[in-house]
Amino acid sequence: MKFTETPLSGAYIIDIDPIGDERGFFATCWTREDFTKRGLTGEFIQCNVSLSQATGTVRGMHFQHAPHQEAKLVRCTQGALYDVLLDLRADSPTYLQWHGVELTVENRRMAYLPEGIAHGFQTLADDTEILYMVSAYYHPVSQAGARWNDPAFNIQWPLPLSVISDKDANFPDWG
Numbered sequence: 001m002k003f004t005e006t007p008l009s010g011a012y013i014i015d016i017d018p019i020g021d022e023r024g025f026f027a028t029c030w031t032r033e034d035f036t037k038r039g040l041t042g043e044f045i046q047c048n049v050s051l052s053q054a055t056g057t058v059r060g061m062h063f064q065h066a067p068h069q070e071a072k073l074v075r076c077t078q079g080a081l082y083d084v085l086l087d088l089r090a091d092s093p094t095y096l097q098w099h100g101v102e103l104t105v106e107n108r109r110m111a112y113l114p115e116g117i118a119h120g121f122q123t124l125a126d127d128t129e130i131l132y133m134v135s136a137y138y139h140p141v142s143q144a145g146a147r148w149n150d151p152a153f154n155i156q157w158p159l160p161l162s163v164i165s166d167k168d169a170n171f172p173d174w175g
Helices: 032-036
Strands: 002-005 012-015 019-021 024-026 046-052 058-064 072-078 080-087 098-104 110-113 117-123 128-134 143-145
Touching (some): 072 098, 072 117, 080 110, 098 110
Antiparallel strands (some): 046 128, 058 117
């Protein structure tokens, strides 16, 4: 695996190193050792999948408050998406900054988000599916979000919005 640090402190884009033969390829996409030796969360306790049917769908920006914060490892398993990481750690040098990256079934990239980073994405193709591992269980009382179009962040989404949940569309202004 190749770990490339994003402009957000502690967040990475991870590319696999496929070993191919006449059957296709094999690649490792997570080991506790590779993550912990970089100071990243090496334990994931839940795996989630999300399917969005329409191109332009936005989900996010989601996070959980302490003590139930989640680190996430995100991969697109069908279709394509624009994945957005938003630093909401008040003590971070990259506080309130965001970074976006395309995750597609073809590029097989993953995004690693440390605790305190909000996560959201916009689908770039119909029937886009993501798989993501998290380091903490979902805790309804701790769930929170930042609005996808909040001017405090000025996130530049690649497509016009087509579908969003009422909850995601109505998070209050940040700050």
